[in-house]
Amino acid sequence: MTDIINILRQHSFLVIALVKCGLLLFILLTVLAYLSLFERKVLAHIQSRWGPYRVGPHGLLQPLADGLKFLFKEDPMPAGVDRFVFLLAPFLSLALALTSLAVIPFGPQPLRFSILGTQYETSLGIVDLNIGLLVLFAITALGVYGVALAGWASNSKYPLLGGLRSSAQMMSYELALTMSVVGVILMAGSFNLREIVTAQEGRMFFGLLPRWNVIAGPFPQIIGFFCYFVAAIAETNRAPFDLPEAESELVAGFNTEYASFKFAMFFMGEYANMITVSCLATIMFFGGWTSPFPSAWSWTHFIPSALLAVLGVLLLIDGIRYETILGKLVLPGVGTALCALSALLLFFAPVNNYIQGPFWFLLKVFIFIFFYVWMRGTLPRFRYDQLMAIGWKILLPLSIANVLLTSLGILKWGLR
């Protein structure tokens, strides 16, 4: 027994990393499932309807039902497919999408805890790489293989067209995506995501505005942000750039022949990519975990608990009103939990201080994801050639110009 503990102690770094991986994976998969519910709900309300409402109160158990459905559906293997590649594609898609989140830091302070008298310290995020951004882009660039291989291996014409479209699309936009963040890298002088955020700390305009890259610096990265965001939407194959899976043209695009859990893997991969690019947008342009308010305003520290309390009370009230038994159980349960969390934050200052960073970070990511859904509800789809024209003729020149202007700005005024 002591031997095992000793071995674990000697390899504490590995153990902690593994535990963090497991935790992140668990949280991420749950978030992915609920993101689909979130998207359906927001889209429904944009379209003057209610969205999922039957499985659980307000459709809250819909993701679980969907997951079960995906697991138990028949999983046919179409005739004439390349079996190995056909199976590899969804794995690749999901695995790469999940891997890319490993380098994202979620908060400023390291987590300190002690087990059996030994102090441990670990950062919030799985790894803290000094070339984090490059690794991230390398991994997301590989993501195109999932889609392209799926299109090719299906041995069917619609997926083939979808696969071709997506290969062309993702490769073209990869360029613009990478070029658009060069300005940020210049300003931070680092590829490390943590350092990029640290470089954005502080205030400007008499402390009124945060010094986020999108508005501050020798040359505000507003163009860079625009290019990044458009390219990121295209890169993640979301509306209005969702050509690879344009359901009205290509039936379902590259995943036409996929069913059951293999389809679910593509689906989850897409959502994970959405989270990754939103996280990256937050880190690169919107100051990551820095609060939009001056640090002197101490009341802003209570925003998380206030938000949780309001949400909890709303759920409690709704739970009383709800008529089904499940509704009477689930909604007040979640509501009470949220209220308890809020109270915990209110009365334990260290905890409250600790979650400030992650709170702002996640809030910003959430706003980006909402924006994604909003766009899907509003815009029609681009055509293939128009998409290419935007990528090569607008975004790429713009982002190169941004790099030049940022460099000139840094030359003229120096960093800050």
Add this chain to the structure above:
Amino acid sequence: MAETTQNGAGQAGSGSAPHTLLGADELILNMGPQHPSTHGVLRVKLKLDGERVAGSECVIGYLHRGVEKIAEHRSYQQFAPYVDRMDYVAAVSNGLGYCEAVEKLMGVEAPPRAKVIRTLLTELQRIASHLLWLATHALDIGALTPLFYCFREREEILKILEKYCGARLTTHAFRIGGLQYDAYDTMEKDVERFCADFLKRIVEYEDLLTGNRIWLGRTKGVGVLSGEDAIAMGVTGPVLRASGVQWDIRKAMPYAAYDQFEFDIPIGKNGDTFDRYVVRMEEMRQSVRICRQAIGKIPAGPILAKVGKVLKPPVGEVYHAIEAPKGELGYYIVSDGTVQPYRVRIRPPSFVNLQAFDKMARGHLVADVVAIIGTLDIVLGEVDR
């Protein structure tokens, strides 16, 4: 051109080797009959060079029910419900055309009250049909939201139709010689409320689409059809008018009570998908205008002309055409003096308009194919009959 509109796609591939941009083989893509955006069971065989359409062939007949043959074994009244099932999103218009054709054959005329109510309901149906077109067309181009907005308003029209005759889709609203049901008490109020509401809603759709760069990019210059080509192929309805030809049977050969109302015929200039969109949007506004004029002006009087229980039109033939939401809907009826028609031939607008598909689609991309199918506004029930 019996049941297959073969538009030269066959000739392109036969004989000489295919000429694609990169010298590769052409890809033949089978779109439909089960496909999300072929609006029913249309099957399109596309010859593709990459994503560019090198030729196309529409294969139809999956919904053929032999409506014209059925007519020969039904009495004149019995056949009336069948026409509702052709263009099932504009059943009222179909019924109007058939009833007026038989009335013309028999030499009777519907009473003025019946005529105005017919016009009112037909215009409401035109709005409903155009709403369905807008919903699906926008969805094909990738805009999800207009679908739900359009169905919300279409629902109001269907409610009015339901209150009037009890049915929402295949209404069989009219009878030969006039109407079976009189207008219900609050009908005019309902229509007025709908009209006022709808004029606001249509602005919402235009906010979402008309000025949208993506929408403009997807519709302008796509599927251009010149006026001469349109006339040569017999294309009618909004598709013809968007090509700049001012031809609307409501004005050219007024039927029902259209000669009593003021309305404009919107026409387009370029004959592209965007012009067809603008023309149909304006047509909906004009329909509202007609409906509003009809409100409060419905004359009192009988609703059914004197026609016997058994209809025996004199020996002869008649062709009567109306402006259905999708174009000229004509009925050619031959009577041999018995209770059943000797022959009924229907000229459905969708079938004829579909001919223009190959001309419009050639040289465009796959994404435009669905836009063009959408802009033609076909209903396969009517194409196949």
